[in-house]
Each structure stands twice: as structure tokens, then as C-alpha cells.
Amino acid sequence: MSAADAPNRRRRDTWLIFIALSVFTVINLMPLIWAVLTSLKDPRDAFTIPPTIIFEPTLEYHRQVWFENDFFVYLKNSLIVSAGTVLISVPFGSLAAYALSRIPRRSAGPILSALFTIRMFPHMLLAIPFFVMGTFLNLIDSYILLILALVAINQPFTIWLMHGFFLDIPRDLDEAAAIDGCTSWQAFRIVILPLARPGMTVAALFSLLLSYNEFLFALVLTGTSTKTLPVAIASFGGEDISSWSLSAAGAIGIMLPIVVVMLLLQRYLVRGLTAGAVKG
Amino acid sequence: MVSWQRGLWLFFVPSFGLLAVVLLWPLGYAIYLSFFDYFLGTGTRTFIGLGNYIELLSEARLWRSMWTTIIIAFGSVALEFAVGFALALALYRLNSSAKVFSVLLFLPHIVTPVVAALFLKWMLAANWGLVDATLLTFDITPPDWLGDPLWAKVSVILADAWIFTPLIMMVLYAALQGLDASLIEAAQIDGASNWRILRHVIIPALIPAIIFTISVRLMDVFRFFDLIYVLTGGGPGTATETITMYTYQLGFRMLEVGKASALGVITLVIVAALLLSINRALNSIYRGGDR
Amino acid sequence: MAPLTIRQATKSFGAVQVLHGIDIDIQDGEFVVLVGPSGCGKSTLLRLIAGLEDITTGDILIDGKVVSRLHPKDRDIAMVFQSYALYPHMSVGENMGFSLRMRDVSQAERERKVAAAAEILGLTPLLDRYPRQLSGGQRQRVAMGRAIVRDPKVFLFDEPLSNLDAKLRVQMRAEIRSLHKKLKTTIVYVTHDQIEAMTMADKIVVLRDGHVEQIGSPLELYDAPANAFVAEFIGSPSMNMLEGRVGEKGQSFITAKGVELPLEAPPPLEPGRNAIMGLRPEDIRLGAHGAPARILLIEPTGADIHVNLDLNGDQLTAVFHDRLELTEGESVGVAIPADVVHFFDVETGERISS
Numbered sequence: 001m002s003a004a005d006a007p008n009r010r011r012r013d014t015w016l017i018f019i020a021l022s023v024f025t026v027i028n029l030m031p032l033i034w035a036v037l038t039s040l041k042d043p044r045d046a047f048t049i050p051p052t053i054i055f056e057p058t059l060e061y062h063r064q065v066w067f068e069n070d071f072f073v074y075l076k077n078s079l080i081v082s083a084g085t086v087l088i089s090v091p092f093g094s095l096a097a098y099a100l101s102r103i104p105r106r107s108a109g110p111i112l113s114a115l116f117t118i119r120m121f122p123h124m125l126l127a128i129p130f131f132v133m134g135t136f137l138n139l140i141d142s143y144i145l146l147i148l149a150l151v152a153i154n155q156p157f158t159i160w161l162m163h164g165f166f167l168d169i170p171r172d173l174d175e176a177a178a179i180d181g182c183t184s185w186q187a188f189r190i191v192i193l194p195l196a197r198p199g200m201t202v203a204a205l206f207s208l209l210l211s212y213n214e215f216l217f218a219l220v221l222t223g224t225s226t227k228t229l230p231v232a233i234a235s236f237g238g239e240d241i242s243s244w245s246l247s248a249a250g251a252i253g254i255m256l257p258i259v260v261v262m263l264l265l266q267r268y269l270v271r272g273l274t275a276g277a278v279k280g
Numbered sequence: 281m282v283s284w285q286r287g288l289w290l291f292f293v294p295s296f297g298l299l300a301v302v303l304l305w306p307l308g309y310a311i312y313l314s315f316f317d318y319f320l321g322t323g324t325r326t327f328i329g330l331g332n333y334i335e336l337l338s339e340a341r342l343w344r345s346m347w348t349t350i351i352i353a354f355g356s357v358a359l360e361f362a363v364g365f366a367l368a369l370a371l372y373r374l375n376s377s378a379k380v381f382s383v384l385l386f387l388p389h390i391v392t393p394v395v396a397a398l399f400l401k402w403m404l405a406a407n408w409g410l411v412d413a414t415l416l417t418f419d420i421t422p423p424d425w426l427g428d429p430l431w432a433k434v435s436v437i438l439a440d441a442w443i444f445t446p447l448i449m450m451v452l453y454a455a456l457q458g459l460d461a462s463l464i465e466a467a468q469i470d471g472a473s474n475w476r477i478l479r480h481v482i483i484p485a486l487i488p489a490i491i492f493t494i495s496v497r498l499m500d501v502f503r504f505f506d507l508i509y510v511l512t513g514g515g516p517g518t519a520t521e522t523i524t525m526y527t528y529q530l531g532f533r534m535l536e537v538g539k540a541s542a543l544g545v546i547t548l549v550i551v552a553a554l555l556l557s558i559n560r561a562l563n564s565i566y567r568g569g570d571r
Numbered sequence: 572m573a574p575l576t577i578r579q580a581t582k583s584f585g586a587v588q589v590l591h592g593i594d595i596d597i598q599d600g601e602f603v604v605l606v607g608p609s610g611c612g613k614s615t616l617l618r619l620i621a622g623l624e625d626i627t628t629g630d631i632l633i634d635g636k637v638v639s640r641l642h643p644k645d646r647d648i649a650m651v652f653q654s655y656a657l658y659p660h661m662s663v664g665e666n667m668g669f670s671l672r673m674r675d676v677s678q679a680e681r682e683r684k685v686a687a688a689a690e691i692l693g694l695t696p697l698l699d700r701y702p703r704q705l706s707g708g709q710r711q712r713v714a715m716g717r718a719i720v721r722d723p724k725v726f727l728f729d730e731p732l733s734n735l736d737a738k739l740r741v742q743m744r745a746e747i748r749s750l751h752k753k754l755k756t757t758i759v760y761v762t763h764d765q766i767e768a769m770t771m772a773d774k775i776v777v778l779r780d781g782h783v784e785q786i787g788s789p790l791e792l793y794d795a796p797a798n799a800f801v802a803e804f805i806g807s808p809s810m811n812m813l814e815g816r817v818g819e820k821g822q823s824f825i826t827a828k829g830v831e832l833p834l835e836a837p838p839p840l841e842p843g844r845n846a847i848m849g850l851r852p853e854d855i856r857l858g859a860h861g862a863p864a865r866i867l868l869i870e871p872t873g874a875d876i877h878v879n880l881d882l883n884g885d886q887l888t889a890v891f892h893d894r895l896e897l898t899e900g901e902s903v904g905v906a907i908p909a910d911v912v913h914f915f916d917v918e919t920g921e922r923i924s925s
Contacts, residue, residue: 031399096295125544129306152302172656181673182288
């Protein structure tokens with residue numbers, strides 16, 4: 001390879017990668033595209049061989065799923081549970097994470113390892129006692145039980161995530177605040193917390209996603225009055241092909257808010273995903 | 281701890297108090313329950329010591345579900361890692377247009393897993409799913425993706441990969457971006473081939489991220505539930521019944537909560553042992569590249 | 572404004588003891604600089620005074636009151652951090668007024684005090700800015716402003732100038748000094764830079780490995796260093812140290828490498844005794860007479876000329892204010908004027924005084 005060829009070759013490689021990646025992306029998004037198309041199809045267009053690409057789209061099924069099938073109720077349930085989880089998990093987790101970032105490393109290390117270990121507990125092992133206790137306490141089908149279960153699986157991760165953010169805030173600020181007359185609580189509230197807002201956004205975003213998407217606990221701990229969106233859609237005629245369009249419309253409806261949130265907060269999302277992976 | 285900071289211990293109280301109540305207590309309760317023959321339907325509870333464990337470990341169904349879990353876990357993690365790493369490298373190479381791709385490729389991961397499982401079900405459903413409909417157009421007889429014991433496993437692996445490959449891609453891509461580009465340039469100037477750069481410069485630098493992703497994914501895959509529940513329900517028969525699925529059946533279908541708890545404890549032990557050995561193996565290969 | 576006393580202070584981190592029985596008396600209004608190489612414990616000592624670290628044994632008294640176990644906020648001190656530690660989300664004015672706010676000073680009073688401090692430091696036009704919008708020197712000033720609004724009993728400075736460029740450092744040095752003249756508050760100032768110590772301090776405390784090596788005014792330390800360490804640490808370029816013995820006649824010093832340096836005044840120790848002789852670079856004279864030496868290197872700095880000499884294997888640095896006609900490689904005679912040499916014990920490094 002002569003020196004002059006190198007840039008050409010590199011450019012050609014880049015194009016090949018670009019094309020390959022484009023093809024892969026389209027194929028990879030096929031299930032999603034297909035679901036969107038299905039949700040806009042009349043059954044007579046939905047079941048054809050070969051599959052139809054051109055058809056007359058209808059929003060009828062989107063209307064039906066929301067206005068005739070209680071999806072607004074499920075959405076309300078999902079939002080209550082998600083908000084409850086975030087409102088408990090993030091403040092509690094922030095407090096612990098801040099303390100964890102300020103105590104000596106030799107004390108913080110074991111606590112962090114313990115939290116990491118707790119994260120790997122099989123959820124099923126937690127679902128059983130929650131279910132049994134919920135049955136005894138008559139709390140099945142209540143928001144609070146599901147919220148507590150979601151906090152339980154979410155809290156270790158929230159602490160872990162926030163810990164990284166607090167570590168990035170210099171300890172000098174705590175010391176300056178102490179000298180300026182703050183107690184630990186005042187230093188946290190007035191000086192540190194405002195600086196941790198991006199971290200709290202990430203933690204809140206992840207708690208929100210987790211609780212909005214969570215299925216197992218929602219399935220076993222909710223009932224008719226607190227059923228969340230994922231439980232609703234899972235039990236919603238996925239088997240019966242005649243209701244494909246309707247359930248596709250429901251599925252798309254569940255997905256849309258997340259996609260919007262993700263597009264808006266994408267940079268926070270990456271930060272949260274990579275916390276713990278790239279550093280510490 | 282320095283005395284002026286002693287008040288910090290109080291900051292732990294709400295969170296750790298909560299964890300004790302909603303996490304440790306239930307966990308202890310589950311372990312306690314695992315020593316009982318406890319049918320929730322009638323509420324009769326008899327202490328049987330290790331009875332549940334002995335019964336479970338001598339059961340063919342448990343070992344079958346264990347194998348299924350292992351096959352699905354390793355199959356999907358291997359697939360996800362291979363594809364995710366390739367995608368991350370491609371994104372890293374593209375630079376300018378990577379942003380658009382990364383958003384589009386990440387979409388499947390962000391979708392509610394139950395919804396994603398439904399999407400895939402509509403792809404793979406017999407006859408009218410997109411895959412079958414397309415193949416039938418060309419007069420190819422497709423396999424029964426979700427109804428054949430072997431293909432059902434493959435489908436589950438593919439479905440898991442569809443959802444989680446983006447995660448691995450994203451973490452590795454972020455790690456790649458954190459790499460010191462001068463390392464790679466120096467290797468290029470030294471005339472190293474792309475393959476050698478990958479093998480000797482990029483991969484060693486990514487070890488912490490790789491250990492992290494593989495560990496996290498393995499522990500997730502041992503507890504994933506939504507996907508199989510929606511896609512196959514563990515079927516056909518018990519062909520895709522993982523340990524988690526089996527625990528669910530025991531606990532919430534048959535209401536044998538004592539036995540289900542014992543199975544949960546067994547799962548916990550397996551996951552812990554697995555993670556420990558993975559960490560140790562990877563660490564020893566790269567002599568504590570994890571710091 | 573208050574005197575500060577440190578009594579037998581020790582500090583250990585686990586098994587590692589970093590301060591060994593420190594005793595320092597600081598008068599009301601005194602400007603004291605703690606100086607020493609990195610790792611000598613000077614910053615730790617400052618943090619003990621601030622209360623940011625717990626004292627292991629011993630006591631710290633501010634204004635006659637034992638504060639060793641008090642929370643930093645209850646010690647009535649103010650501190651300027653090396654990183655400045657400005658609160659990024661508060662404006663300059665809010666940063667400066669923060670300690671007053673935490674002490675429930677009324678809004679009007681706060682504004683008056685902040686304005687007064689800003690006036691002194693020339694920060695008035697910057698009060699509404701945020702730290703990120705300021706230059707390094709301005710941030711430094713805000714950090715000082717935050718300390719002075721409170722009118723504390725003691726100011727603590729932790730290497731406050733080390734993040735500034737050389738020119739600004741010299742300027743800020745003078746400013747801090749004149750600020751001290753104005754406010755007359757007790758100051759404890761930590762630095763590793765002996766020039767800062769010399770130019771600013773009323774009193775310097777030299778620390779090494781957690782021990783106080785010497786306490787004294789800058790010129791005391793310069794003229795009569797208590798030991799070889801202080802002698803080498805204070806002054807730039809540092810003091811030349813020659814190992815050897817006093818000549819048998821008591822009129823010369825014979826280096827270990829065998830060169831006999833004539834001394835114009837008899838040394839204060841018996842002939843033949845082994846010693847280390849310290850010689851400040853600016854005290855060396857060159858001429859036709861004296862011990863023969865070769866010029867290795869000539870470094871003109873503009874104001875001075877630094878000359879590296881080889882004295883039969885020993886290296887000497889000499890500084891001249893005159894523009895001598897010298898060339899590298901040339902042989903010259905080294906002479907030492909009266910009363911400028913220091914002698915130190917070979918074993919202990921302690922000063923041998925007359």
C-alpha cells in the first residue's frame with residue numbers, strides 16, 4: 001500500500017461501515033416499524049401474504065385502545081407508581097450516596113460492594129415474600145406495596161449512580177461550607193445538592209424508566225385497580241390475531257412516552273448507563 | 281471519620297432503614313419460608329428443614345430449567361457481546377454520523393421489555409408474523425419459531441439480544457470514546473495492523489467495561505422474566521422454561537411458596553458463584569486490569 | 572484578631588504519624604507562614620487548626636480558649652483554599668456573604684459588609700458574576716473576600732497562590748501583605764515556596780517530616796539557620812554545603828575532597844573537627860587568589876549571574892550582581908569573606924554556633 005492510497009482506502013472503509021451499519025439499523029428496527037404499521041392497519045391489511053407496505057392507515061385502533069379499553073386508567077396507575085418510586089428512591093438514595101462519597105474509602109468500599117451484590121439478587125426471590133406478606137397484610141392490589149418493591153430493587157442502583165456524581169463534587173466545598181458555618185445537613189442542602197442536580201436527573205430518569213417498564217412485581221402485586229401498562233398490554237389479547245392491531249396500538253402508546261423522554265434526555269441516559277462501567 | 285463529619289452517618293439512616301425493611305427483611309423471610317412446605321392456597325405450613333432443597337435438586341424439571349437457563353444465558357450474552365462490540369467499534373470509527381446511529385440502535389433497549397417482546401412476537405408468529413409472511417411469499421417453509429423446542433430457544437436468544445445488544449454497544453462505545461486516542465495513533469504509526477491494534481491496544485483498555493457489562497448482563501439474564509413470559513410462556517412444554525420461569529410457576533401458579541423460595545435461594549447461590557468466578561477469571565487473564 | 576497557640580499537637584493517620592508534638596505560639600495580629608517540602612505536614616497542621624482534621628493529642632487554643640474538639644464553624648476562623656472552593660452556583664456576592672447568611676446576619680448588614688470587603692479587594696464590579704466567569708486571580712480575590720467579610724479571629728491560607736501564574740503570584744503576594752497591614756488579623760499561611768515565606772511572613776515556621784525545624788523571623792532564619800535543613804531550604808539558590816574539617820591551624824576549612832579554603836576569620840570550633848560548612852551563593856568572592864576552582868556553567872538571569880563552580884569535585888553555586896567577565900571552563904580562585912560561613916554538625920545537622 002503506497003502512502004497516497006491510505007486515505008482513499010480509509011475513506012472506502014468508512015463508506016462500507018456506513019452502509020453496513022445502515023442496513024443493520026433498518027433490519028434491527030424492523031420489529032418496531034412492523035408494529036407501528038400493524039397498529040395503523042385494518043385486519044384485512046394486516047393478514048396478507050406478501051405483507052402489505054402500502055395500505056390505508058387508520059388511527060381507529062389507537063382511539064379504541066385508549067378510549068374503550070381503560071388504557072388511561074393503566075397509564076394513571078403507571079404514573080402513580082413511577083412517581084412514587086422516584087420520589088422515595090431518589091431523595092433517600094441521594095442522602096446515602098452523599099454520605100458514602102464523604103466517608104473514608106475504607107468504610108465506603110465494603111458498603112459499595114454490598115450494594116453491588118444486592119443488585120444481583122434474583123427479583124423472583126424478592127417477589128415471593130412480597131407476595132406472601134402482601135397477601136397477609138391485604139396489600140395486594142395497592143400502590144404502596146408495588147412502590148416499595150420497586151424502591152427495593154431500585155435503591156442500590158440509585159445509590160451507586162449518585163455516589164459517582166457526588167464524588168465529582170470537590171470535598172473542598174464541604175470544608176469551605178463547614179468553615180463558613182454549615183452543619184453537615186446545611187452543607188448538603190445549600191451547597192452540595194444544587195450542584196448534584198444533573199446526577200439527580202439521571203437517577204430520577206433511571207428510576208422512572210425502571211418503574212414504568214417493570215413487569216414481574218407489577219404482575220404479581222397488582223390487581224384490577226392498580227394494574228400498570230406493561231401488565232395490561234401483556235394480558236391484552238396478544239394471543240388472538242384478530243386483536244393484533246388493537247394491541248399493537250396499545251404497545252406503541254406505551255412506548256411513545258419513553259421514546260420522547262429518551263430523545264430529550266439522551267445525554268443523561270448515556271451517563272447513567274456508563275456509570276460504574278467506565279469508571280469506578 | 282473526622283469528628284465534624286460525624287453527622288454524616290445519619291444520612292444513611294433513611295435509605296438503609298428502608299432497605300432493611302423492603303429488601304433484607306423480605307429476603308430473610310424468603311430464606312425462612314424455604315424451609316417450609318407451604319401451600320398458599322390453603323395456608324398450611326409445615327417445617328420440613330431442607331426438604332424443599334432436597335426435593336428440588338432431585339427433580340428433572342429443575343435440572344432441565346437450569347440447562348435451559350445456561351444455554352439461553354450464554355447464547356444471548358455471547359451474541360450480544362459480539363454484535364455489541366462490533367457495533368461499538370463501527371460507531372467509534374464513523375465518528376460524525378455515529379450520533380444518529382447510536383440513537384436509532386439504542387431504541388430497542390429503551391422500549392418497555394414487555395412491549396418489545398410483543399413486537400418480536402408479531403415478527404415471529406406463525407404464518408402472519410412478518411418473518412413467516414415474507415418467507416412464505418418466496419415459497420420458503422419457515423420453521424415454527426416459537427412452537428418448536430429448539431427454535432423457541434433460538435428465538436428467545438435472538439429476542440434477548442435484540443433488547444440488550446444496544447446496552448452493551450452503548451457502554452463499550454462510551455468506553456471507547458474515553459480511550460486515549462494517541463495510544464491508537466501511536467500504534468498506527470508503528471505500523472500495527474488493525475487487528476493487532478484491536479487485540480493489544482483497544483481490548484486491554486476496555487477490560488473494566490467488558491467485565492462490567494458481561495457481569496451485569498449475566499446476572500440480568502438469570503432473572504429475566506418478561507420476555508419469556510410474553511414470548512413463549514416457557515413453552516412449548518418446558519422447552520424455554522428457565523429457573524426464573526420455573527420459580528414463577530411454582531410460586532405464583534401452584535402457590536407452593538416454600539418450594540419457590542428454596543428455588544430462589546438456589547438461583548441466588550448460582551448467580552453469586554457464577555459472578556465470582558467470572559470476575560476472578562477475567563481478572564487473572566489481565567492481571568487486575570480492573571484496578 | 573486573636574493569639575493562636577498550638578501545644579504538643581500530634582496527628583496520626585492510622586499507624587502513620589504525620590505530626591510529632593508541634594509547639595507554636597502565634598501573637599495577636601502576627602503573619603505566620605508554615606513552610607516546608609511537600610509531605611512535611613504543614614497542610615495537615617493548618618487543617619488541624621481549622622478543625623477539618625481531628626487532632627490526635629495536644630491542644631489548639633484560639634484567643635486563650637481550647638478549640639481542639641470544636642466543629643470548624645465554632646472556631647471563628649476563615650480559610651482560603653488552594654482550589655479557592657468557591658460555590659459554583661452562587662454569585663460572587665453570595666459567595667462572600669455566605670458565612671454571614673449562615674450566622675443569621677441580617678440582609679442589610681450582610682450587603683454592607685460584602686460591599687466593604689469587595690471595595691477593599693476591588694471586586695465591586697464583579698459581585699453579580701459567577702465563579703466560572705472569573706479569571707484565576709479574580710477567583711483568588713473572591714476566596715479572600717469570603718474570608719475577610721466575617722472578620723474572624725484567625726485567617727488560614729492553604730497555598731492560595733499556587734494556581735496562579737508567576738506574575739500574578741508576585742502581585743497577590745504584595746496584596747495579601749498589605750491586606751494584612753490593613754486588617755491586622757492573625758494569619759497562618761501555608762506554602763512550599765520559601766520566597767513567599769520570606770517576603771510575607773512576620774514569623775516563619777519551617778517543618779520537616781512532622782517536626783518543627785525552626786521558628787523565627789525571615790532574616791533570623793536566613794542569617795542563623797538552626798540546622799543544615801533550614802539553611803538549605805531558605806534562600807535561592809540554596810546554600811552550598813561542603814563536608815570537611817577545620818584546618819589544623821584553625822584558619823581554613825579543608826573539604827572532604829581535599830581542597831583547603833582559607834577563612835578570613837577563625838571558625839568557632841576547634842581545629843581538626845569534622846563539620847559541614849554552609850556558604851550562601853552570594854557570599855562567594857572570585858579572584859586571582861584563593862582556592863582554585865573551575866567555572867562549569869554561567870547562567871545570567873539579567874539581574875544576577877549564577878555561576879556553577881567545580882571545587883575539585885564539589886559543586887558550588889555563586890551569585891554575583893556585577894557583570895563579571897567570566898568564561899566557562901576558566902579557572903578562578905574562590906575566597907570567602909569573614910563572618911558569612913555557617914557550620915553544622917556532621918551527625919545531627921545542628922548549627923554549631925560560636
